[in-house]
Amino acid sequence: MKKMICLLLAVLMIATVNIPARAASSNIGLEPGQEVPDFTVSLTDGTTAALSELLEEKELVVLNIFATWCAPCELEFPGMEKVYQANSDRMVILSVSGDSGDTMEMVADYKEAHALTFPMGVAGDALNFINLSAYPTTIFITRGDTAGSGKVSFIKVGAFIDEGAFEEKVNTFLSADYDGAALPTEMAKSSLPQVLAMIVGAMVLLVIGRWRLFVSAGVPGWYSLIPILSTYKEYAISWVGSLGIAAILCQVGSGAVLLLSSHANWTILCSAGLMIMYLVIRLVESVKLSKAFGRGILIGILIGIFHSPGRFVLSLIKSEYCGPAAKS
Numbered sequence: 001m002k003k004m005i006c007l008l009l010a011v012l013m014i015a016t017v018n019i020p021a022r023a024a025s026s027n028i029g030l031e032p033g034q035e036v037p038d039f040t041v042s043l044t045d046g047t048t049a050a051l052s053e054l055l056e057e058k059e060l061v062v063l064n065i066f067a068t069w070c071a072p073c074e075l076e077f078p079g080m081e082k083v084y085q086a087n088s089d090r091m092v093i094l095s096v097s098g099d100s101g102d103t104m105e106m107v108a109d110y111k112e113a114h115a116l117t118f119p120m121g122v123a124g125d126a127l128n129f130i131n132l133s134a135y136p137t138t139i140f141i142t143r144g145d146t147a148g149s150g151k152v153s154f155i156k157v158g159a160f161i162d163e164g165a166f167e168e169k170v171n172t173f174l175s176a177d178y179d180g181a182a183l184p185t186e187m188a189k190s191s192l193p194q195v196l197a198m199i200v201g202a203m204v205l206l207v208i209g210r211w212r213l214f215v216s217a218g219v220p221g222w223y224s225l226i227p228i229l230s231t232y233k234e235y236a237i238s239w240v241g242s243l244g245i246a247a248i249l250c251q252v253g254s255g256a257v258l259l260l261s262s263h264a265n266w267t268i269l270c271s272a273g274l275m276i277m278y279l280v281i282r283l284v285e286s287v288k289l290s291k292a293f294g295r296g297i298l299i300g301i302l303i304g305i306f307h308s309p310g311r312f313v314l315s316l317i318k319s320e321y322c323g324p325a326a327k328s
Helices: 002-018 051-057 071-087 104-113 163-174 192-216 221-225 227-238 241-260 265-292 297-305 307-316
Strands: 040-043 048-050 060-066 091-097 120-122 137-143 150-157
Touching (some): 051 060, 051 091, 051 137, 051 150, 071 163, 091 104, 091 163, 137 163, 150 163, 192 227, 192 307, 221 227, 227 265, 265 307, 297 307
Parallel strands (some): 060 091, 091 120
Antiparallel strands (some): 040 120, 060 137
């Protein structure tokens, strides 16, 4: 059994390290050097912004397409704000939400909460010529060959996490030495393969850990192969089986509330409440599971935090089962 476990762990480690990250799709409907169709978007202050009018006033328009729920978008905004403040006389950042679920009020609240001063609004149907593959997507637009026209000078699919990278690009297009040549598109690399490998690894550790714990408690090990049943049985040998089902419902309900509802404050609070209930139940059960196998509260807290690997490690510790199932 130990040889099989070691082999599985080795395979998972190799898979996690060697799966290559793939770039996001580059087909967004625009290419560097291409002319940008004129468009007009609505802004949070009640006005509108037209690309042709912005280019008459500014040398550079940075069109940033984001969503209010996008975490990478939130990370890049502080750096963008600093660069905008330093160059607002020559360039403008036009940041619009491309998510149909974002209302103008939501964008206005977002702008105020993050202390952003550049124009923000919603894309609506104005940017239908852009095929978004990821949030955020940022398009640097410089003046075209004719008055009021613009051309794509650079496209970034993914966030500018490094403030210096965004500043460098802005300085390039505002430099007196800029020759008008477009720069190649930069694509954010997807971490999905690594994430999937980690999820699979965690599932394998959880199955092996629960299998060994179940056998020690006199429960058939194959129960660990059936997701809901395995959770029920784990809670049954440590606490109360039905609470395992309650924990699953809280976890699933938390995600469902956000997915099936708007991102209004009440849905976020409801989702957070369900997730907190799930975490509390899981933590208490982890402590009880630890005690059921002769270990203390600290070990229980650790296996509560490190859920799958925690159960795997607990299963490797030789100790006699003394939980509820042993007493019944």
